[in-house]
Amino acid sequence: MSKNQSDIAYEFLRQKLLNRELLPGTRVRYGPLGTEIGMSATPVREAIGRLASEGLVELVPQSGAIVKQPTRSDALEVFELREAIEPFAVAKASQLIGVRQLKTMQATIDAMQTILKQVTSGETTGTQNASPFDQADLRFHLTILESVDNRRMLKAVGDLHLLTEIIGIARHTYDADILEMTIEDHTLILDGLKLRDAEAASKAMVTHIRNSRQITLSQMSGTERPIFPLTN
Structure with a gap:
């Protein structure tokens, strides 16, 4: 073998x-x-x-x-690690990312927008589109890591995102509000990268991770979602 x-x-x-x-x-x-x-x-x-x-x-x-059936502790650990790594990575990426990679990230946002339109119109449900939405989300984040050219960071964040998706299987409602918020978060991150503004991109990433964490924890506990977006 x-x-x-x-x-x-x-x-x-x-x-x-x-x-x-x-x-x-x-x-x-x-x-x-x-x-x-x-x-x-x-x-x-x-x-x-x-x-x-x-x-x-x-x-x-x-x-x-x-x-694995994720627990609240698992979710907290995953989001703590993501918040420790990804804002740093996106700040570094703001000085390194190329035009092709920016176009790839925009394409993932466009794909998410298409899914949102289908959900909003009633053509499909968010749950039916959960897998392609998750894949677009993962491609967005991994493109940032690829531009930094740090193999170990790419592997670590890739694993954290897969854990995030597994946790999400049990909790995501994938309603239009959640889809729209994710798209808005990604757009702000991409805007920071296009402007080569490390601080703006990093702050947008922190907000995005915290938004996702709040949705995850509230839905895992069965409580209502908090008001979004969160502030840094």
């Missing part, structure tokens, strides 16, 4: 998590997944071990691997 097979299985499983094909509490079966990918269960088991070390799945005795 080559290391490459383990890497393929790892990326395949991460994508399934992002696509909401493996929901929190779902048992991950090595054999069927190996068959689906076209490999033995061994590289799948190794890939799941990597996901467990990243906090995305849990290895439960006699039950195997189960997609």
